[in-house]
Amino acid sequence: MPRVTRQHTVAHHLVQGGLTDLKLTEAAQKKDRPGLYRVDGFSVRSYRAPDGTLLTVAGAYGPDWVMTMAEIRNRLQQPYIRYTVIDDDPELGDHELLVRWATGEELQARKQAAAARQAPLVAQLRRQQSEQNAEDAGQSALF
Numbered sequence: 001m002p003r004v005t006r007q008h009t010v011a012h013h014l015v016q017g018g019l020t021d022l023k024l025t026e027a028a029q030k031k032d033r034p035g036l037y038r039v040d041g042f043s044v045r046s047y048r049a050p051d052g053t054l055l056t057v058a059g060a061y062g063p064d065w066v067m068t069m070a071e072i073r074n075r076l077q078q079p080y081i082r083y084t085v086i087d088d089d090p091e092l093g094d095h096e097l098l099v100r101w102a103t104g105e106e107l108q109a110r111k112q113a114a115a116a117r118q119a120p121l122v123a124q125l126r127r128q129q130s131e132q133n134a135e136d137a138g139q140s141a142l143f
Contacts, residue, residue: 003101005056005083007044010076010099013083014042014058017075019068022061029057034065034095042072047091047098058085059096072097079114082107 011021020041024032029045040062047057058076060068069087076083076099084106086098102110 004054005099005101006054007046007056010056010058010083011042011044013081014044014072014075017071019071019075024059024061029059029096030093032061034059034061034093035063037061038063040064040068042068049100053100056099057092057096058099059093061095065095069095069097077102077110079107079110 015021020039022037022039022041022043024043026045029043040060042058042060044056044058047055049055058072060066060072062068073085073087075081076085082102083099084102086100087096089098092098
């Protein structure tokens, strides 16, 4: 059973990431189309999972709501924030994302994926550092 996610905590993380909280009512979130708003932003609401756990739904709004949705996903799945974002729940709109706490396995998989993406750069930096150390060692013998 997932842990409870509170909408004010999710909203705080998103605002800290530079997104605008539109603070829409739950009725407006369910009936309005995401492109009706002039400002790109988000709004959160509570959602009760089938197992009874209270989760949060974050909706993206504005002329570029698809990009806002990507920013929401990126922000909430940072290692230090520790949420998992799900977009395939049948009860959600196209512009909404279900937010729940990440499990340890999910966090470990993200960490491994990030290390795999960074491996070529790390290898290149280590090679350059060893070459620089070899040059420095050779030059110091000359003096």
